[in-house]
Amino acid sequence: MSNPFEGARVKAKEALARTVVKVLKTKGYEAVYAPTKEAALEEVLKLIPGGASVGVPGTVTVREIGAMEKLKERGCAVYHHWDPSLTPEQRSQALMDEYCADYYLTSANAVTRDGKIVSIDGNGNRVSGMAWGRSTIVFVIGVNKVAADLEAAIERSRHAAPPNVLRISGDTPCVHTGHCVDCDSPARVCRVLLILERAVPSRKTHVIMVGEDLGF
Numbered sequence: 001m002s003n004p005f006e007g008a009r010v011k012a013k014e015a016l017a018r019t020v021v022k023v024l025k026t027k028g029y030e031a032v033y034a035p036t037k038e039a040a041l042e043e044v045l046k047l048i049p050g051g052a053s054v055g056v057p058g059t060v061t062v063r064e065i066g067a068m069e070k071l072k073e074r075g076c077a078v079y080h081h082w083d084p085s086l087t088p089e090q091r092s093q094a095l096m097d098e099y100c101a102d103y104y105l106t107s108a109n110a111v112t113r114d115g116k117i118v119s120i121d122g123n124g125n126r127v128s129g130m131a132w133g134r135s136t137i138v139f140v141i142g143v144n145k146v147a148a149d150l151e152a153a154i155e156r157s158r159h160a161a162p163p164n165v166l167r168i169s170g171d172t173p174c175v176h177t178g179h180c181v182d183c184d185s186p187a188r189v190c191r192v193l194l195i196l197e198r199a200v201p202s203r204k205t206h207v208i209m210v211g212e213d214l215g216f
């Protein structure tokens, strides 16, 4: 049975995502709206040509839209370090390959209504690739990641930690409480915070704002 309230929910999400697209354009980003994850994938495929190399750091969103499989089908070399079959040496090489690829395809943990893109890492590799590099960046961000302001964006970013820790069968205090306790755990995954206030001028940065919930 269809949900009679779904239409209103979809429209409200579209309005919010489009608002953020407008703001991001004023901050130097090439930003577009995609209503669904399928449309987001189409936008990714418009931006990344066949044969290009693509680095995919730790991102659930990019995997959820099916981008990695489609890019491989069109002959792209897709580098990612989440492959559990990698040896430590291969994983280390994959991290470098991600960083040095033609395109850096990722998400963020949050984006504020005034256009700040916020991400928190445990190792810093993902945010390093967002902050500087020679690649073209493509962000895919679900509307669930829009936060009212910077404080809310950082809070939201830490809410992403418990499912991310559970994804790798890790154990941090937030896995048990369901919220951040600013832990001192050796397994802490919140160590490096990046706030992009504007697009970095030396490289092109695309943002695809999706009108659906994606990622953690």
Ligand code: SF4
Pocket: 158, 159, 161, 162, 172, 173, 174, 175, 179, 180, 181, 182, 183, 184, 185, 187, 188, 189, 190
């Ligand atoms: S409890 Fe630790 S790992 Fe969990 S969100 Fe807070 S700082 Fe991050």
